[in-house]
Amino acid sequence: MGRPPCCDKSNVKKGLWTEEEDAKILAYVAIHGVGNWSLIPKKAGLNRCGKSCRLRWTNYLRPDLKHDSFSTQEEELIIECHRAIGSRWSSIARKLPGRTDNDVKNHWNTKLKKKLMKMGIDPVTHKPVSQLLAEFRNISGHGNASFKTEPSNNSILTQSNSAWEMMRNTTTNHESYYTNSPMMFTNSSEYQTTPFHFYSHPNHLLNGTTSSCSSSSSSTSITQPNQVPQTPVTNFYWSDFLLSDPVPQVVGSSATSDLTFTQNENHFNIEAEYISQNIDSKASGTCHSASSFVDEILDKDQEMLSQFPQLLNDFDY
DNA sequence: AAGTCACTCAACCGCAGGACG
DNA sequence: GCGTCCTGCGGTTGAGTGACT
16 A cells, blocks of 8 residues: 555646745745645645645745856856766755755756766766777777667666767767767867866866857856746735734744755765865875876877777767 | 747656654 | 654656747
8 A cells, every 4th residue: 555645636736836826835934934844735725735835935935045047156066066976966956055956956957967968078977978988898898899789788888878878869960969079079179178177177167168058058048037036027925925823833943034944964064075075186186196187088088099090980870 | 920849947756764653 | 663744855747938940
């Protein structure tokens, strides 16, 4: 016997929230604070699932949330955190005041992942795609085999699934993908420098993207209607929905905008420390004794291309 | 102008874990 | 230890919107 549903799904409203519904939640939380979300819909006069109310509050209505577009510094931090701990969005979001896990996750999926792909960096492993392909060749023992078929299930590419999917899905025109991935497929000076800035100088990552990357990002962020909260055209305010029902105030919550949100800081501090250690070690070159991380990858790429001059011709998806 | 495509992001879903009786 | 409830989390979906043809 499975768990009963949290509410009667057939009788609750779903979909986008109206300003009136938002106002009711704001009014309720202003008086009683957050807590026991399963009771809030009834007490606030909402025909919504409690879970939905909590999500609306957490992701949109909380007074400490930012609603503007992500800054370059925030994007860099997201990428670095993702490289260190993967898709643990809530942990990453805690490093970004005013951002929610949903914000971070959406931004990653819609913007940052594509930026990395265009730079020839696998967004799951954060390794250069060319390096992944080389590792795949080593693991599969197909040093001279061409990629006529998909990698086997135990290959590195299918483990991450990203590099392979990237080449299959990000563009329907293979040529355009190759030309957009200077790390792998061109001999230009850009190949030597641009993509690897990430590894040595994370702060330069997003400033140093190609024009196509930055333009697509900046242009969309300007035109996105949801990025900046639109001034509501409304005839009422949330305070109009303040309830007189004297429900006991939730312990530990405040009735004003300075509500606090307890978090498991210890756990994340460990993660943050791990991240900073990684950054520090990279910056100081302690990961690699003789040369920098960047140099090592560059060397590996050059080595691979020299060993497999037919690499470009071998791909046929 | 109309239709189609691509993108964004708010919201939903299912699962896991913690608290509590 | 067990069952229930609540909350948090990550993955996914789909409505809305702008760009393109």
